[in-house]
Every structure is written in structure tokens, then in C-alpha cells.
Amino acid sequence: MTRILVVEDDLALADVLAFTLRRAGFEVDLAHDGRTALALFLKEKPDLIVLDWTIPNMDGLEVCTRVRTESNTPIIMLTVRNADEDVIAALDAGADEYVTKPFSLRQLIARIRSLLRRTIGEPQGMLNAGPLSLDVERREARWGDERPPIHLTRLEMRLLMALLQNADRVMTTESLITRVWGPEGATHEMLKQLIYRLRNKIEPEPGAPTLIETIPHVGYVLNTPANHRK
Amino acid sequence: MTRILVVEDDLALADVLAFTLRRAGFEVDLAHDGRTALALFLKEKPDLIVLDWTIPNMDGLEVCTRVRTESNTPIIMLTVRNADEDVIAALDAGADEYVTKPFSLRQLIARIRSLLRRTIGEPQGMLNAGPLSLDVERREARWGDERPPIHLTRLEMRLLMALLQNADRVMTTESLITRVWGPEGATHEMLKQLIYRLRNKIEPEPGAPTLIETIPHVGYVLNTPANHRK
DNA sequence: CAGACCGGTAACATATCGGTAACAAATCTA
DNA sequence: TAGATTTGTTACCGATATGTTACCGGTCTG
Numbered sequence: 001m002t003r004i005l006v007v008e009d010d011l012a013l014a015d016v017l018a019f020t021l022r023r024a025g026f027e028v029d030l031a032h033d034g035r036t037a038l039a040l041f042l043k044e045k046p047d048l049i050v051l052d053w054t055i056p057n058m059d060g061l062e063v064c065t066r067v068r069t070e071s072n073t074p075i076i077m078l079t080v081r082n083a084d085e086d087v088i089a090a091l092d093a094g095a096d097e098y099v100t101k102p103f104s105l106r107q108l109i110a111r112i113r114s115l116l117r118r119t120i121g122e123p124q125g126m127l128n129a130g131p132l133s134l135d136v137e138r139r140e141a142r143w144g145d146e147r148p149p150i151h152l153t154r155l156e157m158r159l160l161m162a163l164l165q166n167a168d169r170v171m172t173t174e175s176l177i178t179r180v181w182g183p184e185g186a187t188h189e190m191l192k193q194l195i196y197r198l199r200n201k202i203e204p205e206p207g208a209p210t211l212i213e214t215i216p217h218v219g220y221v222l223n224t225p226a227n228h229r230k
Numbered sequence: 231m232t233r234i235l236v237v238e239d240d241l242a243l244a245d246v247l248a249f250t251l252r253r254a255g256f257e258v259d260l261a262h263d264g265r266t267a268l269a270l271f272l273k274e275k276p277d278l279i280v281l282d283w284t285i286p287n288m289d290g291l292e293v294c295t296r297v298r299t300e301s302n303t304p305i306i307m308l309t310v311r312n313a314d315e316d317v318i319a320a321l322d323a324g325a326d327e328y329v330t331k332p333f334s335l336r337q338l339i340a341r342i343r344s345l346l347r348r349t350i351g352e353p354q355g356m357l358n359a360g361p362l363s364l365d366v367e368r369r370e371a372r373w374g375d376e377r378p379p380i381h382l383t384r385l386e387m388r389l390l391m392a393l394l395q396n397a398d399r400v401m402t403t404e405s406l407i408t409r410v411w412g413p414e415g416a417t418h419e420m421l422k423q424l425i426y427r428l429r430n431k432i433e434p435e436p437g438a439p440t441l442i443e444t445i446p447h448v449g450y451v452l453n454t455p456a457n458h459r460k
Numbered sequence: 461c462a463g464a465c466c467g468g469t470a471a472c473a474t475a476t477c478g479g480t481a482a483c484a485a486a487t488c489t490a
Numbered sequence: 491t492a493g494a495t496t497t498g499t500t501a502c503c504g505a506t507a508t509g510t511t512a513c514c515g516g517t518c519t520g
Contacts, residue, residue: 087337091344097327107317114321153496165302170367188477190498196479197497214478215368216506217384224301383507418466420509426468427508444467446517462520469514477506487496 002116003027005046007037007063008078009055017050020105021112034058038066046073048116050108053079053090064095074115076108132202132211134160141202155180156198163212163222172219195220232346233257235276237267237293238308239285247280250335251342264288268296276303278346280338283309283320291323298324304345306338362432362441364394371432385410386428393442393452402449425450 004026008014011032018028029044031037033056041049049067053060064075077095079086087098097111134141139157140149152160162171162179171179177186180194195212203211213221234256238244241262248258259274261267263286271279279297283290294305307325309316317328327341363372369387370379382390392401392409401409407416410424425442433441443451 087340091340096344110318110321114326117324155497167302187498189500192478192480193498196481199479216381216477218367218369221368385508417509419511422467422469423509426470429468446466464518464520466517467515470512471510472512473508473510475507475509477504479504480502482501483499485496485498487494489494490492 001027002048003029003044003046004112005029005031005037005040005044005049007031007034007049007055007060008052009033010052016105020109024109026112032056034060034063037063041067041073048112049073049075050112051075051077051095053077053086061090064090076111076115078103132164134164136161143202143204150201152198152201155194156201159194159198160202163220167222167224170215170219170221174219176219231257232278233259233274233276234342235259235261235267235270235274235279237261237264237279237285237290238282239263240282246335250339254339256342262286264290264293267293271297271303275301278342279303279305280342281305281307281325283307283311283316291319294320294323294325306341306345308333362394364390366391373432373434380431382428382431385424386431389424389428390432393450397452397454400445400449400451404449406449 002025004021006014006017006021006028008017008030009032014030014032018030021028029040029046031040035057037049037051037055038058040046051060051063055063060077060079064077067073067075074096076097076099077090078099078101079090080101090098096115099108099111132141132143134157135149136157138149139154140151141160142149158180159176162176173188173191177188177191180186180191199212211222213223215221232255234251236244236247236251236258238247238260239262244260244262248260251258259270259276261270265287267279267281267285268288270276281290281293285293288296290307290309294307297303297305302324304326305324306327306329307320308329308331309320310331320328326345329338329341361373364370364387365372365379366387368379369384370381371390372379388410389406392406403418403421407418407421410416410421429442441453443453445451
């Protein structure tokens with residue numbers, strides 16, 4: 001279940017937001033000031049944060065910065081001001097979206113979905129990088145047009161999705177573990193095995209450049225053919 | 231160098247955009263209609279796309295969808311319409327940002343930076359001095375364009391970073407040791423070894439001027455080719 | 461000039477990591 | 491419920507990372 005942290009000191013608006021988001025199928029945590037927001041963030045590890053700029057106890061910008069030092073959880077900044085300087089300050093502090101009040105709830109939800117799609121990888125039928133495409137629903141991977149689709153297990157799917165969504169970027173073992181098994185984590189051994197199994201299924205035959213590259217002592221990268229200077 | 235594809239049929243605006251973006255340090259490709267946009271995208275593989283909605287030969291939305299089937303290159307949609315339905319349609323097609331005309335150039339650039347930060351990778355990531363560049367994430371060093379990247383170990387990495395960040399300045403053995411092993415320190419022997427090993431990996435072939443120079447009884451300097459006193 | 465010291469080189473030892481494999485436990489499916 | 495599939499566990503092996511020690515040649519100094 002996707003969890004969203006809403007930080008908003010206007011109680012009426014906060015309620016509306018919570019209600020709407022819950023109806024849209026998210027779990028919602030509420031905070032009315034900066035300090036509790038930060039505490040809640042650390043405790044609940046939401047998948048996304050909707051953050052009002054003007055809140056008591058540490059303003060939104062500050063919260064934004066602090067959160068960024070911890071993780072790259074997507075943040076939507078909510079505010080009445082929309083002067084250039086503000087927008088730029090917000091984006092520089094690490095916000096991912098900037099929405100000015102008043103705003104449309106439908107639009108907000110669309111933006112949330114879009115952000116989640118990019119980071120968490122919410123419902124989206126197909127993912128692809130180069131010749132490899134992944135049908136999330138059917139749980140199968142295809143090599144371009146080549147025969148036959150390869151069936152993936154649930155865990156293999158999650159792993160491949162995580163890699164695919166961050167193609168050409170190094171994923172640490174830690175973050176992969178969290179992405180696959182959730183925050184409770186798992187052994188490194190388990191990841192090792194999973195990588196091994198996934199490779200056996202989708203790695204192109206011997207000669208070709210390897211798809212999933214090991215970065216010793218760090219993690220793994222899925223290379224797209226494009227970025228394959230070598 | 232970060233490469234941006236701008237798709238805009240209003241020639242005046244396109245020029246302004248290209249000019250501003252180039253001044254901001256990006257490489258810019260221009261397309262004035264959908265079909266060439268797609269072609270350029272496939273050919274140049276830009277890091278980000280700024281996409282006008284209303285363009286000849288396949289509208290922006292369509293281009294957006296097509297691009298998405300190939301990769302998850304970030305897309306900023308540019309348009310005059312800002313009805314809910316439009317925003318939602320754009321985001322659903324896979325756009326990452328939606329900016330309505332008229333817009334502020336500074337804001338656009340800030341959004342571009344923010345998107346790039348999210349996708350390409352954090353500001354850190356690459357360090358370089360002269361021909362040598364260091365990919366911190368992947369723990370590898372590259373010599374200009376020459377093959378193949380050299381993998382560095384964790385300690386070698388730290389050492390090289392310390393030297394690189396203080397290029398052309400002498401680092402004492404003490405400070406190097408602290409930078410590499412932390413305040414608890416380590417033996418001089420260990421540093422000696424590490425320097426030796428690092429040199430073996432990244433020092434240019436015999437003839438050339440040495441990269442890491444020894445300052446007897448003091449420490450080491452990493453020389454950038456520019457300042458090559460001798 | 462001799463000995464101390466320094467830095468480069470080398471060989472070695474040990475620990476850890478990552479790939480592989482076989483097997484056991486758990487889960488799914490017919 | 492039986493059999494197949496998926497997932498976790500353990501073991502082994504070779505490669506790599508890192509620390510340790512030793513040797514050698516140069517330079518400085520008394």
C-alpha cells in the first residue's frame with residue numbers, strides 16, 4: 001500500500017486532502033507542523049510527501065531539506081506563493097513538484113501518481129530499457145521481438161523493476177533489498193541468489209555485453225545498450 | 231554534457247529557449263515537429279525533453295507516449311492549455327512536468343535542473359581533473375575517452391577523491407590518512423601501499439608527466455595537466 | 461663515509477565478496 | 491493431497507581488498 005505523508009496546518013484543508021487521497025486508495029499520515037512531520041517521516045517512511053510551505057515549527061523548505069538528507073522520497077510542495085524565487089528555492093531544496101493554492105484535487109492526484117510512477121514504480125503496465133521490455137501484469141520479460149517471453153517470479157519481477165526504473169544508475173545492495181523485500185529487509189545472501197537467478201533468465205547469451213553489471217562492494221546497475229560506451 | 235531536446239514549432243520561442251538553455255550550460259537539439267522530434271530523440275538520446283503540446287506532425291502527447299515506450303527520459307510538457315483534463319492527460323502519457331505558457335525561463339530552468347537531479351543523479355557523482363574523471367557511484371576512473379574504465383576499490387576511491395578535491399595543492403600524509411581511514415587513523419605504511427596501488431592503476435604510461443607527485447617528507451599532490459610546473 | 465630515514469616495490473596472509481550449486485522449506489496449483 | 495514452482499539456507503570456490511612485513515636504493519646528516 002502506498003503511503004503518503006500530508007503536512008498541512010490548515011486543518012480544514014488537511015482533512016479534505018486526507019479524505020480525497022484515502023478515497024483514491026492511498027494510506028495517509030497527517031502532520032500539522034514541521035517537527036512532527038519530520039518525526040512521522042522517519043517513523044513511517046512514506047512513499048511521497050505533500051508539504052505545505054508555511055507551517056509552524058520549521059517551515060516546509062527546511063523540512064524539505066532535512067528529508068533530502070535522508071532519502072529521495074518525492075516531495076510535492078504546496079503553497080500560495082508562486083514568485084519565481086520561491087519556486088526556485090523549493091526546487092533547489094529538493095522538492096519535485098510545486099503546486100500553488102488554490103489547486104485542483106484531481107490535478108494534485110494526477111501529479112502524485114506521476115511522481116510515484118517515476119520513483120516507486122506504481123501501476124504501469126510496461127517498463128522498458130532498450131531491447132528488454134517488462135510486462136508487469138503478466139510478469140514476463142521479452143527480448144525485443146525475440147521468442148518466447150520469459151516468465152518471472154514475483155521477487156524477480158520486483159528486482160527487475162527496481163533496476164529498470166533506475167536504468168544506468170547504480171543501485172546499492174541495501175536499496176535493492178528494500179525495494180524487493182520491503183523495509184524489513186532481508187539477507188545479502190538472498191539478494192545474491194535472486195540476482196543470480198534473474199541473470200540466468202534474462203542475461204543475453206555469452207558474447208554480448210552484460211545487462212546487469214556488478215559494482216563490487218556497492219551494488220548493481222542495469223545497463224541500457226545506449227549508454228554502453230565501454 | 232547534458233543534452234536537452236527542445237520541441238517547439240514557434241520558431242521565435244524555440245530560439246529563445248535554445249539560447250537560454252545553452253547559456254545555462256546544456257547542449258540543445260531543436261525540432262519543430264513531432265516526427266523529427268522522435269527521430270532526433272532516437273538518434274541523440276537526450277537526457278531530457280522539453281516538449282510543446284501543439285506541434286505539426288503528431289502532437290506532443292503522442293510523441294510523449296512514443297518516447298515512453300523506448301525509455302523513461304524525463305519530459306517537460308509545454309502548453310497554453312491548463313484545464314485539468316489536459317494536465318491529467320499529459321501526466322498519464324508519461325510527462326514528468328507540465329508547464330503552461332507563458333512561463334518564466336528561470337523557473338523552467340529550475341524545473342529542468344530538479345528533474346535532472348532526480349533522474350541523472352545527484353550533483354555529486356562526477357569529479358574530474360583534466361583528462362581524468364571519476365565516477366563516484368560506480369567507483370571507476372576514466373581516462374578521457376580511452377577504454378576501459380578502471381575499477382577502484384573503496385580505499386583507492388577515497389584517496390583519489392581527497393587528492394582530486396585538492397588538486398594542485400599539497401596534501402600532508404596525515405590529512406590523507408584521516409581522509410581515507412577516518413580520525414582513528416592508520417599506519418604510514420598503509421598509505422604508502424595505497425598510493426602505490428593507486429598509481430599502478432591510474433598513472434599514465436611511463437613517458438608522460440606523473441599525475442601523483444611525491445613531496446618528500448610532506449605528502450603528495452595531484453597535478454592537473456594545466457598547472458604543470460616542473 | 462656510514463647509518464638513519466624515507467619512499468617505492470614486492471611477496472605474502474587473511475578476510476571478505478560475489479558467483480555457483482545443491483538442497484530444504486514454503487507456497488502454489490491442479 | 492501430490493507434484494511443481496518459488497524462495498530461503500548453506501556450502502564451496504575463486505577473485506579481490508587490504509593489511510603486514512621485508513627489501514632496496516636514494517638522500518640527508520653528522
